[in-house]
Amino acid sequence: xxxxxxxxxxxxxxxxxxxxxxxxxxxxxxxxxxxxxxxxxxxxxxxxxxxxxxxxxxxxxxxxxxxxxxxxxxxxxxxxxxxxxxxxxxxxxxxxxxxxxxxxxxxxxxxxxxxxxxxxxxxxxxxxxxxxxxxxxxxxxxxxxxxxxxxxxxxxxxxxxxxxxxxxxxxxxxxxxxxxxxxxxxxxxxxxxxxxxxxxxxxxxxxxxxxxxxxxxxxxxxxxxxxxxxxxxxxxxxxxxxxxxxxxxxxxxxxxxxxxxxxxxxxxxxxxxxxxxxxxxxxxxxxxxxxxxxxxxxxxxxxxxxxxxxxxxxxxxxxxxxxxxxxxxxxxxxxxxxxxxxxxxxxxxxxxxxxxxxxxxxxxxxxxxxxxxxxxxxxxxxxxxxxxxxxxxxxxxxxxxxxxxxxxxxxxxxxxxxxxxxxxxxxxxxxxxxxxxxxxxxxxxxxxxxxxxxxxxxxxxxxxxxxxxxxxxxxxxxxxxxxxxxxxxxxxxxxxxxxx
Amino acid sequence: xxxxxxxxxxxxxxxxxxxxxxxxxxxxxxxxxxxxxxxxxxxxxxxxxxxxxxxxxxxxxxxxxxxxxxxxxxxxxxxxxxxxxxxxxxxxxxxxxxxxxxxxxxxxxxxxxxxxxxxxxxxxxxxxxxxxxxxxxxxxxxxxxxxxxxxxxxxxxxxxxxxxxxxxxxxxxxxxxxxxxxxxxxxxxxxxxxxxxxxxxxxxxxxxxxxxxxxxxxxxxxxxxxxxxxxxxxxxxxxxxxxxxxxxxxxxxxxxxxxxxxxxxxxxxxxxxxxxxxxxxxxxxxxxxxxxxxxxxxxxxxxxxxxxxxxxxxxxxxxxxxxxxxxxxxxxx
Numbered sequence: 001x002x003x004x005x006x007x008x009x010x011x012x013x014x015x016x017x018x019x020x021x022x023x024x025x026x027x028x029x030x031x032x033x034x035x036x037x038x039x040x041x042x043x044x045x046x047x048x049x050x051x052x053x054x055x056x057x058x059x060x061x062x063x064x065x066x067x068x069x070x071x072x073x074x075x076x077x078x079x080x081x082x083x084x085x086x087x088x089x090x091x092x093x094x095x096x097x098x099x100x101x102x103x104x105x106x107x108x109x110x111x112x113x114x115x116x117x118x119x120x121x122x123x124x125x126x127x128x129x130x131x132x133x134x135x136x137x138x139x140x141x142x143x144x145x146x147x148x149x150x151x152x153x154x155x156x157x158x159x160x161x162x163x164x165x166x167x168x169x170x171x172x173x174x175x176x177x178x179x180x181x182x183x184x185x186x187x188x189x190x191x192x193x194x195x196x197x198x199x200x201x202x203x204x205x206x207x208x209x210x211x212x213x214x215x216x217x218x219x220x221x222x223x224x225x226x227x228x229x230x231x232x233x234x235x236x237x238x239x240x241x242x243x244x245x246x247x248x249x250x251x252x253x254x255x256x257x258x259x260x261x262x263x264x265x266x267x268x269x270x271x272x273x274x275x276x277x278x279x280x281x282x283x284x285x286x287x288x289x290x291x292x293x294x295x296x297x298x299x300x301x302x303x304x305x306x307x308x309x310x311x312x313x314x315x316x317x318x319x320x321x322x323x324x325x326x327x328x329x330x331x332x333x334x335x336x337x338x339x340x341x342x343x344x345x346x347x348x349x350x351x352x353x354x355x356x357x358x359x360x361x362x363x364x365x366x367x368x369x370x371x372x373x374x375x376x377x378x379x380x381x382x383x384x385x386x387x388x389x390x391x392x393x394x395x396x397x398x399x400x401x402x403x404x405x406x407x408x409x410x411x412x413x414x415x416x417x418x419x420x421x422x423x424x425x426x427x428x429x430x431x432x433x434x435x436x437x438x439x440x441x442x443x444x445x446x447x448x449x450x451x452x453x454x455x456x457x458x459x460x461x462x463x464x465x466x467x468x469x470x471x472x473x474x475x476x477x478x479x480x481x482x483x484x485x486x487x488x489x490x491x492x493x494x495x496x497x498x499x500x
Numbered sequence: 501x502x503x504x505x506x507x508x509x510x511x512x513x514x515x516x517x518x519x520x521x522x523x524x525x526x527x528x529x530x531x532x533x534x535x536x537x538x539x540x541x542x543x544x545x546x547x548x549x550x551x552x553x554x555x556x557x558x559x560x561x562x563x564x565x566x567x568x569x570x571x572x573x574x575x576x577x578x579x580x581x582x583x584x585x586x587x588x589x590x591x592x593x594x595x596x597x598x599x600x601x602x603x604x605x606x607x608x609x610x611x612x613x614x615x616x617x618x619x620x621x622x623x624x625x626x627x628x629x630x631x632x633x634x635x636x637x638x639x640x641x642x643x644x645x646x647x648x649x650x651x652x653x654x655x656x657x658x659x660x661x662x663x664x665x666x667x668x669x670x671x672x673x674x675x676x677x678x679x680x681x682x683x684x685x686x687x688x689x690x691x692x693x694x695x696x697x698x699x700x701x702x703x704x705x706x707x708x709x710x711x712x713x714x715x716x717x718x719x720x721x722x723x724x725x726x727x728x729x730x731x732x733x734x735x736x737x738x739x740x741x742x743x744x745x746x747x748x749x750x751x752x753x754x755x756x757x758x759x760x761x762x763x764x765x766x767x768x769x770x771x772x773x774x775x776x777x778x779x780x781x782x783x784x785x786x787x788x789x790x791x792x793x794x795x796x797x798x799x800x801x802x803x804x805x806x807x808x809x810x811x812x813x814x815x816x817x818x819x820x821x822x823x824x825x826x827x828x829x830x831x832x833x
Contacts (some may be wrong), residue, residue: 308693332695346693349686352754360683361694363676371675 005030005165005196006051006069011060013046020046022221024060028165031194033187035207035228038217038240039434040404044200045087047217048167051198052084053077064165075104081164085154085171087200087432088344093143097136098124101157127160131186134179134294147174147342148294155183166190166197172206173431176294176460177499184210202434203461204233216240237435249439250467251446256486258286258470262319263454264336264423266305270313274300275478278314282423282454287445289469290458293499296475299341302427302458306331306338320422332361337416341427341458347412348400355382355396358415365419385414389440406437413444424448427458442468462492474498513747513760516797517767524774531777532770543723545762545769546661547716552739552761553668554603554712557677557705559743562685562752563617565706567606567624569735571713572720573632575599576727579717580642581635588645591721596714602628603710607703617706625736636729643726651722664715671708672758681705685752742768745797767797 006028013021021043028034036044050057053071062069064080071077074084091100098121099106109120121138128135133156142150151174158166172180187210190197201207207214208228216223216239223239262281269278275297282288290298303309305316307327316325318334325331331338340346349357359366359378366377382396389410393403400411409429416424426445430438445455445468459465465472474482474495482498484490525532551568558565579595606624610617650656672678680701684691692698720731746764748756771793780786 306693306695328692328695329697330695338693338695340693345687346689349683349690349754352683352686356683356686356754360679360690360696363679367676371677372670373674373676373679375674 003029004063005032005065007063007066008051009061009063011047011050011062012058013043013050013055014058015046020220021050021057022219024222026215026222028196028198030196031191032196032213033191033211034196034198035211035214036198036200036217037202037204037207037214037236038223039436040406042217042240043220044217045169046220048084048169048198048200049086051077051165052082052167054084078105078161078163081161082167083158083161083163084167085151085158085169087169091142091150091153094141096139097142097145097149097153098138100142100153101127101138101160103157124156124160127156131156131159132182133159133186134182146294146299148176148179151175152179164195166195168197169200170202170432171199172201172203173428173460176292176296177462177496178293180206202432202438204236204435205463208233208236218242240434241436250442250463254486254490256286256470258449259284259452264305265317265319266314267317268314269301269304269316270311271297271300271304271309272312274309275304275475278475278478278480280473280480280483282456284452284454285449286470287449287455287457287468289465289472290456290475291460291462291465291472291495291499292475292481295477296499297478298458298475299427300478301475302338302340302425302456305456306336306425308338318422333364335420335422336425337361337419337421337423338425339412339416339427339429341431343405343408343412343431344401348408350401351399353397353399354386354391354393354403354411355379357400357411358382358385358396358418361415362418381418385418388417389414389444406433409433409437409441413441417444417448421448421453423454423456425456425458428460429457430459430461430464462495466490466492466495476500510747510755512800513745513763513767516745516800517763517770520767520770520774520793520797524770524777528774528777532774537773537777541766541769541773544773545765547719547735548739548742548765548768549762550661550664550719551709551712551716551735552742552765553665553672553758554709555739556668556672556743556748556756556758556761557681557708558617559740559748559750560672560678560681560685560752560756561702561705562688562750563610563702563705564621564740564750565603565606565709566618566621566736566740567602567628568709568713568716568739569732569737570625570628570632571599571602571710572717572732572735573727574602574628575714575717576721576731577632577635577639577642580644580721580727581639583645583648584642588647591644591648592718595717595721596711599712599714599717600707600710603707603713604703606710607706610706611699611702621736632731636727641727641729644721649722649725651718657719657722660715661719664712668712669758677701677704677708682752682754682756685756686754738768741794745794768794 004027008024008026011021011024024047038044049055053074053076069080071080077083092103101124102109102120106115106120109116124138133152136149136153142153151171155171172183175183187197199207199211208231211228213225213227214231214236215225216236218240226235261284263284264282267279270276278301290301292298300309304311307325307330318325321334323334325334344350355378359381362381363373366373366381368374379396386393386396391410391414392407400408403411413429429441448455457465457468470486472484472495473480474484476499484495531537555565555568575595575598578598579591582594583591602624606621609615609620680691680696683696684698684701688698742764743761744750744764745767746760748760771790775786775789780789
């Protein structure tokens with residue numbers, strides 16, 4: 001067994017009364033890419049966090065290279081050759097990217113209490129070159145950067161430790177196609193170097209593709225381990241949920257199916273340095289997909305339509321009302337909705353209650369005489385939506401950050417469903433949610449489509465847009481590179497052809 | 501579990517209030533509860549509460565208004581001067597208008613130029629104090645016109661106070677203005693991304709803060725009888741202290757409640773009043789005692805909030821389900 005880099009025996013972890021990890025036996029071989037999968041709340045992140053020294057375990061043993069391993073802190077783990085990229089975004093926004101990479105380890109660049117930023121940035125740039133990561137402006141604050149860029153910075157930080165064992169907690173979902181491929185290459189390279197990696201992702205197909213073996217967790221316990229080469233997505237899904245789940249996930253029909261009436265007409269949209277000359281119509285009951293590589297500008301389109309960024313040109317025309325949408329307040333007033341990609345930072349009031357989060361966009365509609373918002377109305381709205389979306393919570397006063405990722409996303413979506421919508425913009429709506437919630441979100445989209453609501457689905461997941469969209473806009477370098485209808489050549493292969 | 505912890509943090513300000521009340525009640529040999537002293541406490545808290553109710557909207561948004569003291573002085577000086585020069589009735593509209601304008605200017609600068617509110621309002625504090633001093637060197641200390649002393653009568657003063665409280669309570673707890681303000685304090689990005697007019701809400705909050713200063717000015721002028729060099733000095737600190745002592749978080753948000761202003765204002769007044777009752781206020785170090793007491797109380801409050809935050813900071817997987825996985829799935833399909 002000397003070839004195991006990490007061995008865990010009988011590990012238990014409790015949070016209060018919650019038994020988060022039950023008697024876990026788990027091992028990773030040298031040069032192995034190990035997958036870890038399970039539903040939201042199955043204990044994956046908790047397990048990785050203990051390996052990375054974020055919290056202590058309650059009982060059980062960990063052996064690293066055959067020797068007792070008991071990290072007191074992430075730095076301690078780093079010193080033992082273990083580093084982690086966490087699920088929630090973990091960069092300090094008010095510091096430049098370069099400093100973030102050596103956060104907590106700036107000592108090596110410090111003389112007389114002064115950090116030599118030049119040397120630090122040079123060392124950071126070396127890390128990017130060494131691991132072949134996409135370039136990042138090292139002197140800029142990370143605050144204004146996209147999620148993807150911040151994730152790459154975190155990855156660079158983890159790699160700068162030169163880890164023997166790298167832990168990746170749901171990193172691929174934040175990356176676009178091209179950078180995912182870079183990550184896959186990186187994993188192959190680490191494997192060739194004899195390094196080990198543990199990967200968590202909700203994407204079963206991807207996991208099978210990139211790993212050597214997969215451990216499945218359910219309810220905090222290990223359900224089983226399979227070799228990636230000998231398993232199938234269905235087997236893993238079955239292990240995850242403990243029963244067969246139906247194959248119906250995306251749409252079954254292969255024909256575009258929407259009404260003739262145009263809901264929103266976008267013409268020559270221009271946002272400086274982001275998008276140029278973007279024009280399209282969205283119809284009643286249409287799901288319009290938007291996909292592209294990381295600099296394609298698909299996310300900027302969503303923001304621009306909802307009036308969140310300053311447009312340098314073009315119009316966003318809401319046909320039924322004969323209005324041009326100029327800012328988000330107008331969009332809110334006119335039955336539009338926008339679900340941003342960065343759920344925790346941009347969408348939710350994370351420390352506020354489910355009630356406050358659900359009712360916020362509907363306050364105008366709930367007003368009575370003299371602007372009176374009756375508490376019983378907001379309560380009814382919140383409990384109705386909680387019931388309708390089966391949000392798992394003890395009651396509607398619970399704070400949102402105590403919910404699991406999938407339930408947070410349900411709150412994020414649910415608050416818009418309480419309104420009389422005409423247009424819904426979804427930016428990566430299934431980021432960080434498990435198969436069950438994912439399936440639920442798709443079924444919701446189908447339902448909304450039937451009601452005649454126009455949906456703009458922006459996504460980094462190609463299978464998702466291919467599975468759901470009536471028409472797919474493929475973007476490249478901030479421009480529309482092509483529009484493909486569902487009954488045309490609607491395959492991953494043809495879309496990638498247009499993308500690149 | 502989480503819910504009880506939160507109310508634990510909310511209980512601390514109450515506990516503090518009761519402890520200092522009981523302490524001074526016993527230390528002063530029961531003088532605290534005499535009818536005369538109770539009305540003194542109310543009188544001494546009144547202006548802080550009135551202005552605090554306005555500042556609360558700003559604090560709920562995660563900002564702060566440190567110009568209320570100097571605004572009180574400016575509107576007081578200008579209104580008294582106008583009332584003496586051109587007719588007593590002008591006192592009320594001029595005081596309200598001047599204070600409102602200062603508030604709106606604050607709001608516009610904070611929202612349009614995206615400057616931190618404490619910097620803007622500190623600049624105001626310094627700049628306007630200069631103007632007030634200048635005006636006072638010209639016109640001197642002035643008294644309010646005889647015709648306006650009627651505002652001092654209890655049958656006008658207290659109903660007006662209660663009415664203002666009710667209106668502010670309504671605005672803060674039951675209207676979009678209050679709800680949106682709390683949302684901005686929770687997460688400004690969320691508010692913006694949903695489509696809440698954030699700049700407009702900021703201007704409204706500062707305007708309300710200013711307007712309530714105007715009412716505070718009227719209460720102050722009528723109780724003192726006129727202006728003075730010391731009008732409004734350190735008042736902004738007293739208001740801010742009252743709000744935070746009452747348990748409002750510096751970051752604002754949905755836990756902000758109007759009753760906390762009352763609680764904090766009374767707590768501060770009782771400390772000052774209690775020290776006077778037990779004969780400590782004549783000593784040179786009475787202010788130091790006040791300061792130490794306030795520090796102690798803030799320390800307890802902060803500890804309580806830290807406990808709450810620690811509970812909140814637990815990771816995602818904690819809220820582990822007690823449902824079987826297949827139930828979760830079926831709920832979704």
